[in-house]
Amino acid sequence: MDTTPDPQAVLRQVFGYEQFRPLQGDIIHEVVAGGNALVLMPTGGGKSLCYQVPALVRPGTAIVVSPLIALMQDQVTALRQLGVRAAFLNSSMDYEQARDTESALLNGDLDLLYCAPERLLQPRTLGLLHQSALSLFAIDEAHCVSQWGHDFRADYLGLDILAREFPAVPRIALTATADERTRKEIAERLSLTDARHFVSGFDRPNIQYRIAPKTNANSQLVDFIKTEHNGDAGIVYCLSRNKVEATARLLRDKGLTALPYHAGLPAEQRAAHQERFLREDGVIVVATIAFGMGIDKPDVRFVAHMDLPKSLESYYQETGRAGRDGNPSTAWMVYGLQDVIKLRQMLEGSMGSDQFKRVERQKMDAMLGLCEVTSCRRQALLRYFGDTLETPCGNCDTCLTPPETWDGTVAVQKALSCVFRTGQRFGVSYLIDVLRGSENDRIRQFGHHEVSTYGIGKDLTVNEWKSVFRQLVANGYLRADPDGYGALQLTESCRPLLQGKQAVELRKDPAVKKSAGRSGSRSGSAVRAQITDHDGWEVLRACRKELADKQGVPPYVIFHDTTLFDMLERKPATLEELAEVSGVGSAKLEKYGETFLQAIAQLG
Structure with a gap:
């Protein structure tokens, strides 16, 4: 038998x-x-x-x-x-x-x-x-x-x-x-x-993907968290340790519970910060990518990137730490030209083989492609992993607010010509000054007030020119000087653009405005309100927290939020009824069943 x-x-x-x-x-x-x-x-x-x-x-x-x-x-x-x-x-x-x-x-x-x-x-x-x-x-x-x-x-x-x-x-x-x-x-x-x-399919439909041009990253981050995820657990990723520390300080100054996490902190402090993140509600960890693998916290409501990840694999894994419980969550990122330049310089200056660099370059190009795409971001992300989504998702920024494009052919020719006329030795700020005809000593010192591209770009603002250069670098028409000085140089692929043989559609960056909350129907804060406004939510959460504290474990190890919410919906009165609640197995029923039934009975 x-x-x-x-x-x-x-x-x-x-x-x-x-x-x-x-x-x-x-x-x-x-x-x-x-x-x-x-x-x-x-x-x-x-x-x-x-x-x-x-x-x-x-x-x-x-x-x-x-x-x-x-x-x-x-x-x-x-x-x-x-x-x-x-x-x-x-x-x-x-x-x-x-x-x-x-x-x-x-x-x-x-x-x-x-x-x-x-x-x-x-x-x-x-x-x-x-x-x-x-x-x-x-x-x-x-x-x-x-x-x-x-x-x-x-x-x-x-x-x-x-x-x-x-x-x-x-x-x-x-x-x-x-x-x-x-x-x-x-x-x-x-x-x-x-x-x-x-x-299995790669799609995480509960995550809303949003990527915005970096204008004032600190203000953008604070506005995003305060407006949409105040009181929620979240992770903010930064490229450097210094930026981690500064961003954590900024968020604390704004009244948020934010803890730094990076390899430069003592091991005990890293462990303590991770422990608080797991056990307390509403804690934000600001971290380098040293943080996250194996974090099993189900109710992380947002993951924010202050710098560009170097590949879609990294981006997908890091954003995937949001919303493991299946409830609506946000993957939010800001990125700018300097991110692109910094990553390209790090790659070209690395000690890797030519084959390694070629593969990493392809990964970076795919990441940049996701940032600049004008169609559904989720479709682009899934396509990279060999997965398909038949129709646009309706839950990413490009679906909810379709970006405008414009014919950038002439602007691109001006930008590339300016790079060439100034000797491919200058960074973006200087090039924009030349294009906009700025009167400063440096331009006169180098004699660039006499080049043909001086002053031919007054029709675009500084931010509009930054967007043009960002998209040219992202699409491989310009490259950053690998020596680390940020000078932009022409690549072979820009030749047809310079010769006027190829038209260019550019993405129009949206006007910067204060966040008004999440677009669309999958609002994380709306779902959170639905749960937290439910009669008895705090009673059950307090019951769970007391049990967790006694055993020295995170609250979600006792029961996930979704299990508590199911209890509130069903209002079980007996152990048999409680056993029908999703996430209540026989061992937990025996350990905690009577305690939770008493708490539920108090709700009336």
């Missing part, structure tokens, strides 16, 4: 969900049957269940390879709340803790064991695994194995040993962000070329 648990029953009893999401069921059945799998699924799409459910169905312990200590600890904490026997092995443990965990593995007392790749590859750990009953290997954040990926980790390259030393143990590799080249490399490096590949 087969006593193997049914995956659907595990989903219901342990995790409290009625049915699998698209592809989840197929992936789980493949791994349960002993097959290998490569899974590409967007952040918030339910990747973890694809190995957690098989781990509870198959006999033995599942070994989960994870790149970050914080991610392991979060997942283990959440699993233990569900009554799952989970643990981790990493450098944060002392000798006795590690020994106890190893003993639990050998004795078959664990369902899942999380381990960093460098720890897994140690001879001692491999020896332990050979002595243990293993159900599967799950390789999370599998794009870390790819040198073309955006989070390359050299330790991941050694994971091909799993296929050789444990050929009978199924392996599942999972990632949220990988273009076709990266997927191919993951499959080759992890010996998964013969595995079934499961590629």
Whole structure:
């Protein structure tokens, strides 16, 4: 008689969900049957269940390879709340803790064991695994194995040993962000070329994508947060540590709870700031890209970029940290000409090979293309990852407020001619001064008041000329001097423009105005108001917070916001009725059921 648990029953009893999401069921059945799998699924799409459910169905312990200590600890904490026997092995443990965990593995007392790749590859750990009953290997954040990926980790390259030393143990590799080249490399490096590949759609329809020209970035950011996301949790990304510190100070001065996070801070301070972000409501983290991988907080309502990411993979992964609970969220970014110049200079000045630079250049061009596109941004983003959206999304800025374009052919010829006439040795501010006929000593000193392009651009404002130059650099007609002085130089592709053989349509930057809240029907603040204005919301949230504080865990580990809201909608009066609420599994029902029923009963 087969006593193997049914995956659907595990989903219901342990995790409290009625049915699998698209592809989840197929992936789980493949791994349960002993097959290998490569899974590409967007952040918030339910990747973890694809190995957690098989781990509870198959006999033995599942070994989960994870790149970050914080991610392991979060997942283990959440699993233990569900009554799952989970643990981790990493450098944060002392000798006795590690020994106890190893003993639990050998004795078959664990369902899942999380381990960093460098720890897994140690001879001692491999020896332990050979002595243990293993159900599967799950390789999370599998794009870390790819040198073309955006989070390359050299330790991941050694994971091909799993296929050789444990050929009978199924392996599942999972990632949220990988273009076709990266997927191919993951499959080759992890010996998964013969595995079934499961590629879920990349679309995150609850995220509204918005990109605006940078005018006064600080004011734009404060206006955006205050108007649309006041009191919400969010992440603000900046390129440099100094900018992180300055932006966090700015937001605090404006009455917001904002904490800096970058590699230059002491480890204890970084950990404390991350902890506050996870456990408190309405905390904003201002960070370099050092922050975020493995952050499992479901109610991040916005991700803002103050600088341009270097690739669409980075942009997609970072913005994907918003709205993991499926509720409306915003991916907001401002960018300008200096961002483009800085990134191009960093790339050209890097020590990478010509092939590396060529690939990175293509990635950067795709990122810039998304910024300057005049059609649906979501369609452009999904197309990059090989996904399609048949009709415009209606939930990005270019859909909600279609940008105007204008015939920039003459302006472009003037701009390119000015770059040529001044010797390709000057930056954008100087070039605009020449075009607009400014009377300053520097122009006279270089004799550029006598060139033919002097004063021929008075018909456009300074900001309009900045927009022209930004789009010329973004589209590869001009390049920044790689020596780092910001001088603009002509590229070969600009020749037909200069010769008048090619017309150019340019995007017209929208007039800068105070934000009036989110456009369209998917307003994050409207949904938040709908929830928070509901009778009893604060009662249930206080109940959750008290339980979380007693155990030293983030509130969402007890129950997600969506589960609390479902409780308010259903108003269960018995444990049986509470068991029907989404996200309430048997372990949480036993631990917290009576407490929440009492809180709900108070609501009348």
